[in-house]
Amino acid sequence: MRRERIRSTPRWRKIGPRRDCAFVVEDQNADGFRGMSVVRVRLLFSFQFDGVDYPCALVEWYNKIGRGPDQDTGMWMVRPDLRHTRARDPVMSVVHLDSVLRGAHLIPVFGSRYLPRGFRHTWSLDAFEAFFVNKYIDAHANEIAF
Template identity: 35%
Template sequence: MWHEYICAMPSWHQGPGWYNCVFVSTDDMKEGMLSMDVAQVLCLFSFVHTNGQTFPCTLIHWFDQIADEPDKLTGMWMVALSFVEDSLHLTVIHIDSIICSMHLLPIFRDKYVPPYVNCHNSLDIFSRFYVSHFADHHMFKLVS
């Protein structure tokens, strides 16, 4: 058994914010990457219904899959930030929909990476990403 923490913090140790990316279960009838979507957690919260039941939720920003199959060169799936009519594609979901946290790698293309790009701002600077399945054995099996 294991557990992991998913963070959504505007400041981490009095520095830049930390907003994890996650896999969200969206289609139980499919397998691998086709059964999940990628999102960035922006806020964690809960509310109490009138019947007294508590619902733990999260506000997420969706990513869209760029293709229906992994990139032929890298073997990794590709995603892009999702927008609806020039606005962020945001949704509130139940926290039980989250499968696990995950890593995104910017698609650099053939351009030089500016020196100010770092792990804290790369999700804001780049718009397309590879879904890394090399984090560990479980991630490799989950995404493949």
Template identity: 30%
Template sequence: MHVSVFHHAVSTFYAPSELAETTGMHRELLRCNPDWNSGKGRYDPCFVMTNPTEIGLDALTVARLRVCISFTYEGVQHECALVEWFERDVLDVETGMLTVRHELDADDEDHEHTDTLDRLERFYVNWYADYHAHEHLL
């Protein structure tokens, strides 16, 4: 069996906005490249649909993309991703935002800006962000 490894994935989704024009289709590149930034790596966070019976963020789990693989088994191609899961922690009463934390504890002695997702214990997920939020990221 041959396994192909990819260092990015493309997500295509419907999000009507001025930037996506009237068709509303948008593409986002998610990176999981170990050689990014002189070998420090870039592993983008993402949402994974884990509960399709729910609506909005209740249907999603926060994860970080680590590697994408593709393989063919018995004539069927399978595209998979290895992700690092973040579990829901608490709802911050002051901001109204959900906090998430690593599912597994990571011990990181050296800290640089590229290690932020490894080093910090909790992260905020903005419940108030809508499908336009990606348009404001640099």
């Protein structure tokens, strides 16, 4: 596989933030996406403890919708994992970069209403309530998210 970049920056090309999504492996024994989750990378960092470097990421989690891919599209669906508070803050945690498999591409579930004028693509991950995990983005994603 070619080298891939996963980005997380508050300012991308003078437009707005770019927070890439990625596949995180949670169960290596499960087949395909059943052993993974999708996360949104908020911060990439590393720290050193006892002379060992630990590369990490602060991530927001997405929950799977259903027990398998959507019948119509063949793609898994996910939604942001939100705390049940008034502010509905995202559930966040720190993961080691060894658990990050590769970047993930999410397609919003648009619904029946039009997007408002002036809607920016950088708002997509915050504006929609559910997403399809795009397994058709490339051959590697198709092998992973079946």
